[in-house]
Amino acid sequence: MSKNRIRLEICGVECVIGSDDSEEYIRAIGAEVARSMNAMCRQNERISIATAAVFAALNYCDDAQKAKAAADNLRAQIKNYVEDASHARME
Numbered sequence: 060m061s062k063n064r065i066r067l068e069i070c071g072v073e074c075v076i077g078s079d080d081s082e083e084y085i086r087a088i089g090a091e092v093a094r095s096m097n098a099m100c101r102q103n104e105r106i107s108i109a110t111a112a113v114f115a116a117l118n119y120c121d122d123a124q125k126a127k128a129a130a131d132n133l134r135a136q137i138k139n140y141v142e143d144a145s146h147a148r149m150e
Contacts, residue, residue, distance in 0.1 A: 062078060063078055063081065063082050064077050065082050065085045065086065067086070067089040069089055069092055070096045070111065070112075071108065076089075092115055095119075096108070096111040096112060099111040099114055099115065
């Protein structure tokens, strides 16, 4: 698959993203980042774009880590349920 090159503007910063993902997907995540940064800038008018970007990155990394932990927990629970069902069938 060839890389898509998508030009985004987020909070006045223009960037070109190269990705195998669709343009619609890249634009959607770009819009989500812009919404997050704009909300931070509205809450604190003295915040710089760089600081808003760092806070947005921290928030998204936090969300990703929590989602990963939740998925790992669900996988462990499913594994236990499968093992319990297997033992029940053997009995």
